[in-house]
Amino acid sequence: MCDMSSVTSTTFFPHHHTALLHYSPLPYYVSSLCLFIFIFFLQHGPSTSWASGRARTALLAPMPSRFFFPLAIPIFLLIPKMAAIDYLLFEEATGYAIFKVLIQQDDIAARMQEVQEASNDLGKFSKMIELVSFAPFKGAAQALENANDISEGLVSDYLKSVLELNLPKPAKKERITLGVSDKNLGPSIKEIFPYVDCLSNEVVQDFLRGIRVHGFKLLKELQAGDIERAQLGLGHAFSRAKVKFSVQKNDNHIIQAIALLDQLDKDINTFSMRVKEWYGWHFPELAKIVPDNYTFAKLALFIKDKASLTDESLHDIAALLNEDSGVAQRVIDNAKISMGQDISELDMLNVATFAERVVSISEYRQQLSQYLSDKMHTVAPNLSTLIGDVVGARLISHAGSLTNLSKQAASTVQILGAEKALFRALKTKGNTPKYGLIYHSSFIGKASTKNKGRISRYLANKCSIASRIDNYSDEPSTAFGQILKKQVEDRLKFYDTGAAPMKNSDAIKEALALAGDLADDMDVEPATEKKEKKEKKEKKDKAEKAEKADKSEKSDKSEKSEKKDKKEKKDKKEKKEKKEKKRKADDDEAPKKKKKKSKD
Numbered sequence: 001m002c003d004m005s006s007v008t009s010t011t012f013f014p015h016h017h018t019a020l021l022h023y024s025p026l027p028y029y030v031s032s033l034c035l036f037i038f039i040f041f042l043q044h045g046p047s048t049s050w051a052s053g054r055a056r057t058a059l060l061a062p063m064p065s066r067f068f069f070p071l072a073i074p075i076f077l078l079i080p081k082m083a084a085i086d087y088l089l090f091e092e093a094t095g096y097a098i099f100k101v102l103i104q105q106d107d108i109a110a111r112m113q114e115v116q117e118a119s120n121d122l123g124k125f126s127k128m129i130e131l132v133s134f135a136p137f138k139g140a141a142q143a144l145e146n147a148n149d150i151s152e153g154l155v156s157d158y159l160k161s162v163l164e165l166n167l168p169k170p171a172k173k174e175r176i177t178l179g180v181s182d183k184n185l186g187p188s189i190k191e192i193f194p195y196v197d198c199l200s201n202e203v204v205q206d207f208l209r210g211i212r213v214h215g216f217k218l219l220k221e222l223q224a225g226d227i228e229r230a231q232l233g234l235g236h237a238f239s240r241a242k243v244k245f246s247v248q249k250n251d252n253h254i255i256q257a258i259a260l261l262d263q264l265d266k267d268i269n270t271f272s273m274r275v276k277e278w279y280g281w282h283f284p285e286l287a288k289i290v291p292d293n294y295t296f297a298k299l300a301l302f303i304k305d306k307a308s309l310t311d312e313s314l315h316d317i318a319a320l321l322n323e324d325s326g327v328a329q330r331v332i333d334n335a336k337i338s339m340g341q342d343i344s345e346l347d348m349l350n351v352a353t354f355a356e357r358v359v360s361i362s363e364y365r366q367q368l369s370q371y372l373s374d375k376m377h378t379v380a381p382n383l384s385t386l387i388g389d390v391v392g393a394r395l396i397s398h399a400g401s402l403t404n405l406s407k408q409a410a411s412t413v414q415i416l417g418a419e420k421a422l423f424r425a426l427k428t429k430g431n432t433p434k435y436g437l438i439y440h441s442s443f444i445g446k447a448s449t450k451n452k453g454r455i456s457r458y459l460a461n462k463c464s465i466a467s468r469i470d471n472y473s474d475e476p477s478t479a480f481g482q483i484l485k486k487q488v489e490d491r492l493k494f495y496d497t498g499a500a501p502m503k504n505s506d507a508i509k510e511a512l513a514l515a516g517d518l519a520d521d522m523d524v525e526p527a528t529e530k531k532e533k534k535e536k537k538e539k540k541d542k543a544e545k546a547e548k549a550d551k552s553e554k555s556d557k558s559e560k561s562e563k564k565d566k567k568e569k570k571d572k573k574e575k576k577e578k579k580e581k582k583r584k585a586d587d588d589e590a591p592k593k594k595k596k597k598s599k600d
Helices: 006-010 026-043 049-058 065-075 113-118 140-151 157-168 183-193 202-213 228-240 252-280 293-303 311-320 326-336 346-378 382-388 389-400 402-407 410-416 419-428 442-446 450-472 477-495 504-515 527-599
Strands: 088-094 093-100 127-134 176-179 196-199
Touching: 006 389, 088 202, 093 157, 093 202, 127 157, 127 202, 140 157, 140 228, 157 183, 176 202, 176 402, 183 196, 252 293, 293 311, 293 326, 293 346, 311 326, 346 382, 382 389, 382 450, 382 477, 389 402, 389 450, 389 504, 402 450, 410 450, 442 450, 442 477, 477 504, 504 527
Parallel strands: 088 176, 176 196
Antiparallel strands: 088 093, 093 127
């Protein structure tokens, strides 16, 4: 057995702790146990729950006695004590409740199974907390208003009054710890009540979970079923407010419309090829004369049996061909000498039915395209004006919403839709893509090969600006889109010819004037007025400079004269002093001479 005094007094403990073991006759493990009990009461005190002490004991129980003593120091001294929770704020659909915490527990104790099971037992849990006050809402409207404020991390006036009435005001240095469920609500409460510290850790959540389980029995003012009905009504109202319809911000229909438009393009192309192949067995020459899929399906539906075509059908066929009588005449002539086989009425009926379906789908596709164009001009007018309806809709669809697109950086907008190529380039350390969905814009097609990357960066920048204007404007217009489009066109000319493009400041002023915001205040000044103003300004500057020069000359002259006067005064003073000194010296020498004469 080692000497305990030599170990503890210099190594592990400060001076006021050494007396506990210096004179102890107990064995090593017994003295370590006493040390453990002593430190436990130093940290927690006798009023603290023993659950945390049992949890710390469990950490050291399986250790041998020779490891127990050195490891007790970091476990019991280095583990910080958790701030005690004084009160709990419970937000219910029926109102606000303030509870006082009677028995504290820390993070380690909260993880023990018996402590967690105590939350489910009303008898044990009711001894841990006490209801201070319950403030019910006056109606569903007030409940919805407070729910919206809490979701945004704001403190409503009603919640502020509840906290003021029920939280005690401590002394200057004392503080109150309040447990809240939403961590975003804590800073707002702290701003209004500086003496309140808000917590939202696991211990607080366990307390609130127990209150939620036993809410009906803890809040005795409520009747059976009140909480469930209030939660159901508030849930419906809160969700309805979140998905509130907005014509300007309703971009979900754009996402669905562009997805359906892409799918219809694929289906129409597949069905048209099937119609051409099927009807081509009967009239193979028609596909070469009329290559357009929609027009071919309409002609197949009109002609059906080629033997029924006569010269009288010329005007009807020309009407289907945009009044092109030449092509209509070729159709009639080729029908007479066609190499196609004859077809039965039943087969022709199926071909006509299928052609009618293709025509109807094509017409619906045209209606959907017009609907998408109208929707884009309502939701994102500047973006659609700048880059087009289809490309703008694809950008919104790929980003997920107009809001998400407005949050994207210009470099991200530039490569939207080219993620696979980007990650492949990053993986292989190759060149990253220069453009994604914006490649389908007409500006990229107009640019030369060496300028495609440059114009794509510039276009992505303008698309990012347009999407932000559309998303955050209350009444969006196409004014900014038109000016941004003009800027991109000027940039293309700059790349080709070197002509200086419009400045951003001038573009914004022009856009504001076009939008009508500055129509009354902004009048374009004529060139003559500008010239006159410039001349007046120059004259004024010259006059000011002349005045400054005169003032400087006068000041120099005055300084010189002052210096001269000072010098003259100084010289006069020195001469006067010399004369006085000389006179005094002569006066002193006169009696001396008289004395010498008298001696002689």
